[in-house]
Amino acid sequence: MSQPLLQNPQLEAFFAQLSAAISAQQLVKLVLSKYNGAEALKQLQVRPVLLKQQWQLSFTYKYQTNDQSKNFTAEAALAELQRVIATEFSAANLFTQQQEVQLTVSKKGKVLVQAKKLNTELKVTTGEHNREKQRYLTLDRPFLRELGVTDAAQQLIPAMSRKWKQINKFIEIFSGAISDSGLASQQQLHIADFGSGKAYLTFAVHDYLTNSLGLAAQVTGVELRQALVDHCNQTATKLGLAGIQFEQGDVKHFKARGINVMIALHACDIATDYAIHMGIATGAEIIMCSPCCHKELRPQLAVPAVLAGPLSFGIHLGQEAEMLTDSLRAMLLQAYGYDTKVFEFISLEHTSKNKMILATKRKQTRDNSDVLQQITELKAFYGIKQQCLERLLQGHDN
Numbered sequence: 001m002s003q004p005l006l007q008n009p010q011l012e013a014f015f016a017q018l019s020a021a022i023s024a025q026q027l028v029k030l031v032l033s034k035y036n037g038a039e040a041l042k043q044l045q046v047r048p049v050l051l052k053q054q055w056q057l058s059f060t061y062k063y064q065t066n067d068q069s070k071n072f073t074a075e076a077a078l079a080e081l082q083r084v085i086a087t088e089f090s091a092a093n094l095f096t097q098q099q100e101v102q103l104t105v106s107k108k109g110k111v112l113v114q115a116k117k118l119n120t121e122l123k124v125t126t127g128e129h130n131r132e133k134q135r136y137l138t139l140d141r142p143f144l145r146e147l148g149v150t151d152a153a154q155q156l157i158p159a160m161s162r163k164w165k166q167i168n169k170f171i172e173i174f175s176g177a178i179s180d181s182g183l184a185s186q187q188q189l190h191i192a193d194f195g196s197g198k199a200y201l202t203f204a205v206h207d208y209l210t211n212s213l214g215l216a217a218q219v220t221g222v223e224l225r226q227a228l229v230d231h232c233n234q235t236a237t238k239l240g241l242a243g244i245q246f247e248q249g250d251v252k253h254f255k256a257r258g259i260n261v262m263i264a265l266h267a268c269d270i271a272t273d274y275a276i277h278m279g280i281a282t283g284a285e286i287i288m289c290s291p292c293c294h295k296e297l298r299p300q301l302a303v304p305a306v307l308a309g310p311l312s313f314g315i316h317l318g319q320e321a322e323m324l325t326d327s328l329r330a331m332l333l334q335a336y337g338y339d340t341k342v343f344e345f346i347s348l349e350h351t352s353k354n355k356m357i358l359a360t361k362r363k364q365t366r367d368n369s370d371v372l373q374q375i376t377e378l379k380a381f382y383g384i385k386q387q388c389l390e391r392l393l394q395g396h397d398n
Contacts, residue, residue, distance in 0.1 A: 010111040014092040014121040028122045032089035118214035136171040181285045190218045194251045194264040196221030199232045204242045221246040251275045256282035273389035287359040294322040304384025333359040335368040
């Protein structure tokens with residue numbers, strides 16, 4: 001860090017608040033972004049952790065392909081943060097129990113610090129490593145009682161334990177995507193959840209954004225079944241929740257209106273393609289899909305001679321069609337400006353496996369001609385004539 005920057009009163013004020021939060025053990029989390037160093041590092045997240053009855057800070061270095069963690073004592077953590085803030089990282093978001101403090105340093109060295117009071121006080125959590133998995137929601141949230149996850153005493157109903165784990169797993173993934181995308185610092189977010197059903201996740205997303213992050217969020221659940229739409233709207237009204245509503249419709253006909261996050265879990269067959277297309281078309285920063293019922297490509301597959309043996313078994317042919325479908329979707333997202341991951345996600349329908357496509361919009365454009373060429377070659381190899389998402393992106397409907 002250069003000497004003039006050290007003497008900047010704004011930067012000194014930020015460090016004073018950071019030091020006070022650490023000294024008082026009131027730090028909830030610290031997120032450093034806009035990395036300027038030589039490594040392939042995207043972000044550094046800092047959270048308190050209890051190790052052998054000693055309060056420490058866990059640093060999670062988030063790289064493009066993996067995460068690495070390191071623990072520091074309070075004193076060592078502060079020294080390390082003073083070393084890297086404003087030199088290796090030009091943005092920081094500090095969350096204490098009562099407020100969020102944002103630090104940004106421009107390329108010319110101008111420092112800006114903004115603080116805002118949170119609507120709801122955050123809780124400092126210091127779970128021991130390898131002891132209990134972090135929960136992004138707590139059982140005392142009113143929506144869980146209304147949806148039948150907890151009882152009147154705010155205790156988990158045993159039959160809903162699996163659902164409770166699934167909700168938290170989804171919010172864990174959602175939280176990471178919000179952090180990586182930079183949306184946590186936005187004033188207003190619009191999230192659309194297609195096929196919201198009983199709305200466990202819709203309410204959970206709204207609760208996490210408004211209560212855990214203190215953000216102003218508009219969450220819209222879109223569901224084809226009118227009875228569920230009415231029930232969920234009645235639940236939101238009963239709880240007195242602002243910023244969440246439910247509409248009757250489907251992903252093919254819903255008109256996108258400035259969506260930041262597009263969610264579509266278990267959208268059947270090409271409904272997933274329509275959801276992804278809507279997310280791209282509206283410029284969503286995050287697209288989260290959990291596809292199912294892969295029907296479109298299997299009848300088109302012209303089995304390559306080298307794969308004739310393995311794919312003569314129906315189950316393998318179905319798996320190959322599923323892999324190909326979701327690979328093309330992920331590659332098309334990459335070609336249209338998104339960093340994309342495909343991974344196994346805990347099931348929401350009590351099946352043994354579930355896949356998620358998670359796409360985060362890139363901040364900078366790049367040449368994607370090689371990805372488009374790979375898509376063309378892949379289709380030719382398997383004899384694929386058409387794929388719904390590609391057709392929609394090219395401006396053609398069914």
